Amino acid sequence: MSRVVLNNVTRNFGAIEAVKDLSMTINDGEFVVLLGPTGAGKTTTLRLIAGLEKPDRGTVEIAGTDVTAMAPTRRDVAFVFQQYSLYPHYTVFDNMAFPLRAPGRNLTPEQIKKRVHEIAELLRIESKLENRATQLSGGEMQRVSIGRALVRQPEIFLMDEPLSSLDAKLREDLRVELKRIQRELNATILYVTHDQLEAMTMADRIGVLSSGKLVQLDEPRKVYETPSNIYAAMRLGSPQINILDASSLKDTDLPANTHSVGVRPEDIVLGSANGTLAKVLTVEHLGVETVILMESEGRNIRAMLGGDAPLAEGDETSFAIREGSAICFDRQGEIIS
Amino acid sequence: MTAAPDKAFSVGTVSARSKLIAAILVTAYALVAVIPLVWILATGFKSPPDSISYPPKVLFQPTLEGYVNLFTSRTRQTPEYIKSLGPPKTWYDELARKRNMVISGPSRFKDRYLNSVIIGFGSTFLAVFLGTLAAYGFSRFKVPLKDDLLFFILSTRMMPPIAVAIPIFLMYREIGLSDTALGMILLYTAVNVSLSVWLLKGFVDEIPKEYEEAALVDGYSRLQAFVKTVLPQMRSGIAATSIFCLIFAWNEYAFALLLTSGQAQTAPPFIPTIIGEGGLDWPAVGAGTTLFLLPIVIFTVLLRNQLLRGITFGAVRK
Numbered sequence: 154m155s156r157v158v159l160n161n162v163t164r165n166f167g168a169i170e171a172v173k174d175l176s177m178t179i180n181d182g183e184f185v186v187l188l189g190p191t192g193a194g195k196t197t198t199l200r201l202i203a204g205l206e207k208p209d210r211g212t213v214e215i216a217g218t219d220v221t222a223m224a225p226t227r228r229d230v231a232f233v234f235q236q237y238s239l240y241p242h243y244t245v246f247d248n249m250a251f252p253l254r255a256p257g258r259n260l261t262p263e264q265i266k267k268r269v270h271e272i273a274e275l276l277r278i279e280s281k282l283e284n285r286a287t288q289l290s291g292g293e294m295q296r297v298s299i300g301r302a303l304v305r306q307p308e309i310f311l312m313d314e315p316l317s318s319l320d321a322k323l324r325e326d327l328r329v330e331l332k333r334i335q336r337e338l339n340a341t342i343l344y345v346t347h348d349q350l351e352a353m354t355m356a357d358r359i360g361v362l363s364s365g366k367l368v369q370l371d372e373p374r375k376v377y378e379t380p381s382n383i384y385a386a387m388r389l390g391s392p393q394i395n396i397l398d399a400s401s402l403k404d405t406d407l408p409a410n411t412h413s414v415g416v417r418p419e420d421i422v423l424g425s426a427n428g429t430l431a432k433v434l435t436v437e438h439l440g441v442e443t444v445i446l447m448e449s450e451g452r453n454i455r456a457m458l459g460g461d462a463p464l465a466e467g468d469e470t471s472f473a474i475r476e477g478s479a480i481c482f483d484r485q486g487e488i489i490s
Numbered sequence: 491m492t493a494a495p496d497k498a499f500s501v502g503t504v505s506a507r508s509k510l511i512a513a514i515l516v517t518a519y520a521l522v523a524v525i526p527l528v529w530i531l532a533t534g535f536k537s538p539p540d541s542i543s544y545p546p547k548v549l550f551q552p553t554l555e556g557y558v559n560l561f562t563s564r565t566r567q568t569p570e571y572i573k574s575l576g577p578p579k580t581w582y583d584e585l586a587r588k589r590n591m592v593i594s595g596p597s598r599f600k601d602r603y604l605n606s607v608i609i610g611f612g613s614t615f616l617a618v619f620l621g622t623l624a625a626y627g628f629s630r631f632k633v634p635l636k637d638d639l640l641f642f643i644l645s646t647r648m649m650p651p652i653a654v655a656i657p658i659f660l661m662y663r664e665i666g667l668s669d670t671a672l673g674m675i676l677l678y679t680a681v682n683v684s685l686s687v688w689l690l691k692g693f694v695d696e697i698p699k700e701y702e703e704a705a706l707v708d709g710y711s712r713l714q715a716f717v718k719t720v721l722p723q724m725r726s727g728i729a730a731t732s733i734f735c736l737i738f739a740w741n742e743y744a745f746a747l748l749l750t751s752g753q754a755q756t757a758p759p760f761i762p763t764i765i766g767e768g769g770l771d772w773p774a775v776g777a778g779t780t781l782f783l784l785p786i787v788i789f790t791v792l793l794r795n796q797l798l799r800g801i802t803f804g805a806v807r808k
Contacts (some may be wrong), residue, residue, distance in 0.1 A: 203707050225706040232707040238700040242722040251718075255709030305708070 154180050155216035155341070157202060157309050157392040162211035164197055171197040173365035175211070179309065182339045184332070185370075186352040188388055189362035193436045195345040196235075198362070199311040202343065212351070215308050231302035233312040239286035239297055249273065249300050252318040272303045274319050275334055299327075299430070303334065309340045309344050316351065328354060349389050353377070383486040386415045392444050392455040395421070401429075401450060408489050411481040419443065420478035421456035424466070428471035447472065527783070533776030538589075555589075556773025558582045560599050560764065560781075564591040599778060602760040607785065608671050609756055610740040613678035617735045618728060620679070621686025626716060628687065629694035630702075633710040640688070647684045651744045659749055671754045674746070678715040685738070686731045693727030694720065729796030733789065740786055757782050 157179040164172040173195040179185045187195045200206040202213055204225035212221045219225065222227050231252070239248050246269055252258075253265045260268075273279045274327070276296045281289060295315060302310055315331075316324045332355050335342055346352055352359050353373045360370040369381040373389075380386035386394045395418065401409040407414065422428070423445070431449035443462040447454045447470070456472065464470065481489045504512075510610065533541050535552040564586050572592065578584040586593050628636060659668065667673030697720055705715035747759040761778045764771055790797065 203703075205703050205706070225703075226709050226711060228707075229709075230707060232704060234700045234704060236698060236700055237547055238698060238704050240701065240722075251705070252708035256711075256714065257709060301704075301708075 155308050156214075157216075157341070157343070158213045158214040159198075159202070160214070160254040162198075162201055162208045162213065164194075164201060164206055164208050170365050172201065172208075175365070175367050177360060177370055179341060179343055182341055184335050184340075184342045184344065184355055184357045185360060186346060186358075187360045187362055188346060188349060188352045190347055192364070193362040194365035195347075195362055196313050197258055197365075197451070199232070199313050199343060199345055202228075202309070203230050203232050203311055205232075229305075229307050231305050231307040231310050233299055233302045233310070233315045235314045235317060239289075239294055240300075241285070241287045243286060244282070245278065245286060245289070245297050247405035248286050248297055249304055250283075251479045252301060265326075268304050269300075272300045275303070275337075276300045276330070287362075290349060292319055292327070295319060295327065299331070303338070303340075306338075308341065308418050310340055311346045312342060314346055315344075317346070317348070327371050331355065349391065353389065359389075361388050379488060379490070380415070380480065381488055383413070383415065383482050386480060386482075390417055392418050392457065393456050393465050394418070394480075396482075397452070397454070401452075407479070408481055410483050411489060412484040414474075415479060415480035415482060415484050418455040420475040421454065422471050422473045422475050423456060423458065423462075425471060425473040428470050428473035430469065433466055433468045433470060435460070436464055491764055530776050530779050530783075533772055534717075534780045536773050536776070538771060538773055541776070542770065544585075551772075553585070554582075555585050556771075556775075556777040558585050559771055559774040560777045561597055562586070562593045563597045565594050566590055567592050587749045599760065599764075602755050602757045603781065604673075605671060605754055606740060606751075606756040606758075606782070609678065609754070610736055610785070612671070612675040613682060613739045614732055614735040616675065616679040617682035617686045618690075618732050620683055620730060621690050621731065622721075622724065624683070624687045625690035625694050626720065630699060639797050640691075643684045643687050647681070651681070651742070655745055655748045658745075662749060669750050669753045669755075674750065674754055674756070677745055677749070678742065682735040682738055686735055689728055689731045689734065690724065693724050697723050726796045729793040731791060733786075733797060736789060737786060 159175055159177050162172055163170065163173045175194075175198065177185075187198060189195050199205060201208055202215075204213075204220065204223060208221065211312055212219050214220065215230070216230060218314075239245075240251065243251065249269045249272065250265050253260050253268060269282070270279065273282055276299065278293055278296050278300065281293055281297075286294065288298065295318070299315060302312075316327055319327065329352055334340070335355075344351075344355065356373050358370055359373050359376050361368040361376065361380075363384050369385045376385060377389050380389070383396060386396075395416045397414050397416060399407055399414055402414060429449055429457075431447040431454060434446045434448055434453070437444040438460070441459060441460050443458045443464075445456045445458060445462065445464060447456065449472070454472065458464075483489055532548075532550075534556045535554070536547070536550050537553050537555055540547050540550045541556075562582070567590060569590060572587050573589065575592070578587055583593060627633065628640060633639065662668040662673050667676070701711070701719040701723070702715040705719050706712065710718065741758060742756075743758045746756045750756065750759070757778070761775060761782065764774050764778060
């Protein structure tokens with residue numbers, strides 16, 4: 154395991170800049186999650202590190218070596234694809250042993266068997282080893298796919314939305330398991346997702362990507378509390394952050410150049426005496442919490458309250474922002490610190 | 491709202507009446523398709539008089555005369571001469587002598603048949619081998635002028651063989667490929683490669699490239715990745731393509747007639763010449779045709795599972 158460094162990497166596909174001047178470092182044993190919507194350049198970043206794409210500019214370093222011109226075969230990385238891409242003509246065991254049987258690894262059949270069984274146990278698919286890959290359920294296939302990466306001890310694991318095609322329950326289970334396994338193996342992982350919950354729960358650091366650019370790379374809590382711009386603020390948190398015009402607020406102690414203000418739904422206080430008037434549009438009871446969508450002066454505002462919020466659709470109420478919770482952005486949408 | 495019908499309309503369930511109609515149609519078609527084959531098979535086991543009797547005989551005394559005539563050349567002799575030869579040494583001598591014939595030696599059918607096997611399977615192997623590699627290249631790599639090249643490859647298939655047969659005949663004579671098995675293998679390969687590239691490219695396109703990328707990242711070379719991950723998944727495509735190529739090369743008549751004569755002649759131009767040798771020997775023709783059909787039947791039966799998957803491949807994604 155070791156450090157992976159990207160230096161000013163750019164990759165274009167025709168007129169589209171998939172990755173723009175991207176520089177980042179993934180430290181040894183770190184779990185970094187790249188977060189962004191479709192087309193933000195997440196997958197391309199992974200493919201650049203794996204060598205499946207060649208950068209137009211910039212360099213890629215793995216363990217201190219410049220691998221920019223090196224073939225994927227020699228880079229010693231492991232890739233988990235979004236589609237399981239298990240070999241249908243092999244059994245689960247053969248699928249997992251496939252990377253170990255690559256030429257140049259020179260492992261004995263006993264060593265391969267031992268390693269595959271270790272990882273199968275870790276992923277709880279031991280009983281499936283003799284099955285054909287096509288006889289598995291989606292969740293099992295994805296475990297095998299992850300297992301195929303884990304049997305090796307590569308410099309870095311690259312995972313491209315490995316959980317996105319699974320149902321919610323399985324995704325949650327595997328998410329927890331993956332984090333546990335990463336700790337156990339002290340693995341370096343670069344993980345791509347558009348699911349903010351996955352990013353928040355698994356990452357040591359989150360990298361927010363916006364059309365090929367790295368907007369922010371920081372610990373989940375930091376990205377959540379002090380997003381570097383409105384785009385990063387919108388990526389984390391559910392329900393989404395409220396972005397309000399500074400001029401519409403009565404609060405006066407905002408920095409002078411504040412153009413808009415980000416307020417997390419949990420920082421909206423309802424029924425305050427000198428708050429802004431609002432009309433409740435919808436009330437969603439989610440058990441522990443209640444999400445309220447309100448309309449005030451032509452804009453929608455989301456608030457998150459406790460499970461017993463005594464509001465109904467059509468109610469008139471007033472809201473205020475919890476003191477000190479507003480995140481101020483300037484005209485360009487960048488944070489004012 | 492009206493009451494729901496007892497049975498929902500489903501694409502999966504078929505009424506008994508539709509099944510009956512389907513069965514009748516399939517049986518009728520099978521009869522039309524199979525009767526000529528059965529007739530050829532039967533003719534091969536008829537005696538020459540039975541084969542031309544009118545009305546045609548459906549029940550007859552089977553004999554191997556047709557097969558004997560196919561594999562031998564015979565001369566007609568007087569009964570006195572035949573008697574002077576003493577008792578016949580083998581069962582086929584006996585069969586020939588009944589018709590006042592003496593077997594003078596083997597016919598050329600065996601050589602022609604062997605030519606067909608060598609040329610048919612040789613060119614099929616080459617066409618599918620080259621087609622597999624070309625299809626993979628066209629499917630996976632950035633090839634300059636890819637679409638034009640693919641169209642060009644297909645266009646070689648557009649003209650009738652007879653249109654190019656004369657130029658090829660002249661060229662082959664110049665370079666010494668005329669009437670050689672190698673020449674015929676190269677020619678059939680050239681014709682079949684277009685079919686095999688196009689068919690196989692469709693199959694390769696269906697295989698996600700993540701398979702090879704995964705193998706590349708796991709430490710395999712491009713060729714190893716191709717052999718280990720793509721090739722096994724192309725099996726049904728290769729089987730289907732092989733059958734199409736073999737059927738073409740096996741049945742090809744025009745080129746074979748024009749470009750081969752003594753050495754490399756294949757069975758299709760040879761079988762009709764039996765008709766010329768000593769009258770209309772229909773049982774020998776039937777026997778020759780039956781034997782000629784066998785390799786394709788065996789080849790297709792051996793690959794039938796692959797073929798069925800191959801033909802429906804890509805229609806529905808599992």
